[in-house]
Amino acid sequence: MSNAKSRIDNPWQFARSKVVDILEKVTQLDRESIADNLETPPDSSLGDFATTLAFGLAKEKKKNPAKIAEDIAKEISELSKTEALLTAVKQKGPYINFYLSRGELADLTVKSVLTMETAYGNSDEYKGLRALIESPAVNPSKPWHIGHARNAVIGDTLANMLEAVGYAVLRMDYINDLGLQIAQLVWKLKDAEGPESNEKYDHYLGRLYVGVNETFESNERVEEQVREVSRRLEDLKSKEAKRSDKMVSDCVEAQSQTAYRLNIYHDYHIWESMIAYSGLLEQAKEMMLKCDNIFIPDEGDKKDCVIADLTAIDEFKDMKEPNKVLFRSDGTRTYTGADVAFQMWKFGIIEDPFTYSLFEEQPNDKPVYRTKFGGKKHDLGKVNLVFNVIGSGQAHPQRLVYSIMDLLGYHEQAKNSHHVAYEFVGLEEADFSGRKGTWRGYSCDDVLDKARELAKKEVSKRNPDESDAFKNHVAEQIGTGAVRYRLLNASPDRRITFRWEDALDFNGDAAPYLQYSCARASRILERAVEDESADLSLLNTNEEFALVKAIARFPEEVLGVIQGMTKQVWGTSFSTNRMTAYCYNLATLFSRFYDSCPVLKSEPDFRAARLQLVQAFRITMSNCLRLLGIPVVERM
RNA sequence: GGGCGCGUAGUCUAGCAUGGAUAAGGCGCCAGCCUUCGAAGUUGGAGGCCCCAGGUUCGAAUCCUGGCGCGCCCGCCA
Structure with missing residues (x-):
């Protein structure tokens, strides 16, 4: 990336590169190891960047690290005078601390944001690549509960973030219309009374199912x-x-009505019946049997089954049963068999035998298609990466699928298959179960309704003169935001115990706090008169500088979360909580700025500069909230 | 039996990938701040064997080994 470009779309990276430049000249070390040893000091009074290079050099030269730091710092302080972005370099013990010019960074950052606007934070790092995301794949026999929402929200946020760094994303949902639950419900439906008035259809089925199963x-x-x-x-x-x-x-x-309330939309619904009856499985089976490790034994307890011999794969050699059945002796598929075929389909390894028709127009004005026999062919195009958002309990079966892909010779695709794993949401006394009906009272709709209800009370308190339509609209936005934020703010590898008092707490580290900071910024901006020119170097109080730094870091934060997605044995890590933490911190710094730096009432020069900072903040916060799928609220 | 994840103030969590300066927040508790852009805010305070024991290192919440506790997973099931 050229300097001129990163200057605009990634100000923090630009500033850091200046520090690396100088250290490179003085120490003659390679840029990579310099960058590796560059960190953020624990306290802003210790500067904006710090290098720990002296520790390593001390060992080499057998000298006191503090002395080495002192020598380096002395040399640097001369050099740094030519760099406008730096004001001071100070040695403290073995550390060398770099202080950025507050005015310069403010100028650089605010101009970047105001130039990029809604694109600030985006990059074209992965332009040209395509990703497919499957989420949340809830059985079509019951309403979503709050645990399903966790899957959906993680999947949707991943899609948003991938798009921000340049990917084209296909958002896909899998509809299992052939499960036992469906047969049970079809049987029951024949002589069941219909839904009660006002009862949503998914809730109706969920209620029926509990009885049927008994x-x-x-x-x-x-x-x-x-x-x-x-x-x-x-x-x-x-x-x-x-x-x-x-x-x-x-x-x-x-169920889609629930998804829409959470700002979740899809491009395609793939039904299991299409996978089962379109010829996909037969094609897949044929291709699988060409592989040496996949075969049909003529004797033994797996006689006539299509099995994969996994003893060749190191990590599965301890399995009780290394012969994994893909197709049963009667020719029908197992889950693993179907999953492998489906994964092959996702990558376009098997030519798409599906046909599609419009399912519905979504509130975001985009259509969602479903697979349908007798429908039209669609060209979904090739995808480079596949992300399956599935509970971490499925880690082992998912790895089986990817390993079998590898066994089949699709090494690239196996490597690019990701199980985005997350822990379940549970209650203190029980887990959610469709059979036992323990989800009742905790459906996603219930939670959203309660959140909206509470939000409306709060909104009404603060805006008694507004219309009911306004209050309902804002309450819905706050409810949606609160629920999404709760689910994203927890590290995905940690189980969430659902508690109403947490879910409905609108204070502190919660979405309304973020939305509130945006609303406050909007209030200031709407009262301001347009002022084109401003001397941004006037922004140099502690609060202004801290806010500027946080804004400057946004593009790197987005990229960092995506690049930090590493494939582990248990799945691929996706730190949604890192993004929410950034967002919360940004809001906190704005709140401090808001309290200590008057904008409209300050002197004209400061007012002009601060107005631009507020504008830059609002753009950054809005972009961040959009990634998280949390509605931006103008007034609340 | 084997594998994976989690264990951090009263409570809920962040930090662990890539070791670095005084372990960071929310809720709750105590005490301040609205005649100045919205108090869903802000300032200060109390509160900690970072599960335990060893090890590596100049330096460990972070890495390694061995435990303990909790959860999940290892079918021609679905």
């Missing part, structure tokens, strides 16, 4: 009837199949 487990005759339904579902022209399609479709429509 009958199913205690009654053999029912079990036999459900199996019969299951068989008939395979005939796509059957009454049952048509009823099932309608039921699932209605359920997905209802």
